Amino acid sequence: MLPKIVFRNVTRRFDLGHNSFVALDRFSLDVADGEFVTVVGPSGCGKSTALNIAAGLLAPSEGEVRVGGKAVEGPGPERGMIFQQYALFPWLTVRQNVEFGLRIKGIPAPERREKAGYFINLVGLGDFADALPKTLSGGMKQRCAIARAYAVDPSVLLMDEPFGALDALTRVQLQDQLLDTWRRERRTVMFITHDVDEAVYLANRVVVMAARPGRLKEIIPVDLPYPRTEDIRLSSEFTAIRNRVWHAVYHQQGTQREEN
Template identity: 55%
Template sequence: MLSSVNSAAHAVGNINPASDADVHIHVKQVDKVFGKRGAEVVALKGIDLDIRQGEFVCLLGPSGCGKSTLLNAMAGFSLPSAGKLEVDGKPVSGPGPDRGMVFQEYALFPWMTVERNVAFGLEIRGEPPAQIDGTVSMLLDLLGLKEFRKRFPKDLSGGMRQRVAIARVLALDPPIMLMDEPFGALDALTRRSLQDELLRIWKQMNKTIVFVTHSIEEAVYLGSRVVVLTYRPGTIKQDLPIDLPYPRDSNAPEFNVIKKNLATLVHAEHERFANDERGGLTLD
């Protein structure tokens, strides 16, 4: 079975080392340990990963493999215990305006209208009101929300709330978008609609996106690369470029060959997770 996985990796291409000028996010020998001595949990171990400007990289693996832990380290929310993590050659020491985070839970202010939620970061930054209004109007139009600008989050569907959350991040125009299972709680049709919206935004606005998902199909549908993590401690099991043109057909034979081989990798780690789950602490 291992030979078939290696063949699939070869079929979709090999990762070539990025030049220093191309690297947007540089991760070198990163470890993350939680807990105190004697009760430590190693969430990440020896992570090496270079992400180029404009890539769409999906982090894939079972619960407990450290996908969200790695994303939070990139965001500056929870820094590595060891190793190097840089954005544009500068060490990550905390959150910054060059990295925008989109969460699964939407994280909207319920007392603010859609337009106020989107404008919030710009207001905090002290942008002129006319510029804020122009940016908000452009993004609401881009994401199909202009008819809902005066509504409150409670009046919106889950898909619309996530569009607002994405618009709020885009308003600050970060070159990097970090997305932690943003579509995980949505129904299949809404999820596919937002996946297509995200791909359109990625191409149109030339963002670098790092996207955490449990869904193998979602990873193949979205990613220009899929990075598969092992179960705890999280290490990189496979880093596969997905050399399929956009838009992608999830029923195409080529799509399903890649999906099948990624499933083999992920399911092996899921078995390790299932065997360990009885007495373990899950960190994702």
């Protein structure tokens, strides 16, 4: 079976006046269909740049990204993007926000309402379908954003630190909610995070990136069963994988400080 997401020798440069900055340097990665991959690394290592290229929001300077066997040449409905900022329309209710993409696709109103209702209930917002975003907590807003992304039926979810602005308890709750939704829907997920525990808890594999310019440093498999539970989070097996990921991220930062 072909990989769902393929990065091949992707380099991305940004022009800064008379100079150029290399954010990604010959980055290659395969993500399998239905896989949950998390990406970690030091600040400025190109994590979000890679995700934005996969989303079609940026073009690579060299190399290519393919999703579902097709070259990425711009945004597309097969890829749902979820940001740290909730990006909800404040004048629309939860239901209307979730229906928005369906309306753009021309889905008839009865089908639109049924599909939106399914995903609103799936993320636990059934009692808040008619609420405006200003009345929701941060975690509820992010669940609404996840429901909206799922509703348009993308085969791939690209998530850029979606829980980064949330408190610790809400973050853990949203991790469990996301995994529950992923296990039911089985979309391919590429998830950017700075949190090593979060990366290990969610993923089939953790991709560790090297600092400037962004390169693939190591891929660490997470051989832990689903569903993930508190017992797994507190297990020695989890701790061992977490420590390996932490060392892969932290050691390169220490090496960089010594070299500079």
